[in-house]
Amino acid sequence: MEKLPHALLETIPPQAERGALVYAGDSGIESRFVVVNPDASLETLRQAFAGGATGIALTGCRAGADIQRLSALLSVAEAEENLAEGSTPIIAITDGILPAPVSPQGFSGKTTRLAGLVWDQRGLVKTLGVEPTRTESGEWPPTFAAARAAALLTAAAAGIPAYDSASHLAGELFATDCKRSRHDGFFGRLASDPAQISIIQTVYAGGRGSSGQARG
Template sequence: MRLRSLLFVPGDSERKFAKARTTGADALILDLEDSVAPPQKPRAREHVATLLRDQASRAWSFFVRVNALDSGLTLDDLAAVVQPGLDGLLIPKANGAEDIARFGHYLDALEATAGMAAGSVKLAVVTTETPRAMFNLGSYAPAHPRLVMLTWGAEDLAAAIGATDNRESDGAWTEPYRFVRTQCLFAASAAEVTPIDTIHADFRDAEGLERECRRSRRDGFLGRMAIHPDQVAIINRCYTPSDAEIAHARRIVEAFAADPGAATIGLDGKMIDIPHLKAACKVLASI
């Protein structure tokens, strides 16, 4: 499952879904949570269930963001959307691995009822939306068998802790949110799942999005959430290794393959060791 770009789509909007499916996003996240007003949630749930029943071929993964466990809406969401065609769930406001285990138990039963193969529905988690969650980031390792991705969010956390803003005047994250971002990256790495960076809220700021994506990939994130179709192409470009990067990674792998007993090799006048080999393998695995 390739996850560079994951585009949110309100679950109650046929128009936005029709546009989103042509953007080239690796995954669409049909949203039943924050982008749907409470009175519209039953309608959104049924709309998403109808979309899932369309078995036409698609080039993207179908995710659904359900409502949080403390909302009283989660089981109704799951009952509607766990059916053939669903690739994954995005879990909001998770407090740690115990929540993921709970979703796993629900899915075990619902997949069986729907006639789906056990483990079909994967889990992606927003890990940083509650203060409690920040003390449980290490709990995701070792990863639950369904877990494929960890990401982070700033807005719900800011509201929870009473922050008046989470950005500096120049647009940079304030210190608490730089810490949150870093901890999510380490948690995903420890769990050996894909680390995905958070949204860039100003969807008109293409230059700022590209700058943030390049920094993000430099730091180790492998993809990004999107809130507007225009963001997808930028995200895909920034998180896709260049031809030069791929060629260099292949040369490293080939050099070590030619000398299996070596811990270091010389390449282009530089010493290359095992961490370089691991990084090269990750580059090749992402294409």
């Protein structure tokens, strides 16, 4: 599988039920990860391929079993669409409520398709029903900090890059937040606006986040 870039751009087409993660990476790769739910059907995956998907982003992911189920369905979908088996990578999107990284329920060793892990704090907002209020220094409240750390540890144990949540900050404030995230160990982050992509790629390229090489 190809090396992932530091920036993943979220896109939500008009009147569409599913969004996508699109990346234009450090090596000029352009790919689209169509976002699906854990209960995605075989037909959903076939529709994603028909729409030009080169990867699948699984939202609401909390355990290795979620990844295994999707991987099995992808094998069938690839066969039906005459695609090479195992050619479709998976990016897992989680709220950070995860099993211990090295437990049997974790992500390690579940599938070689797993290419990256995204921590999406908005999922935790929905789960807890509260909006996080960060301190003036940018620190997350304890519950969100714990979930964020769990995502980092899970990605590290699985040997895949970890991506931080999207932010609506801009300019120097966004760059500072990215530097803090990179220092914490993230390889990259979601971009909510195309203008953030160059900042993300520049800032995270100078750090030592999780490995950017997708496992294949």
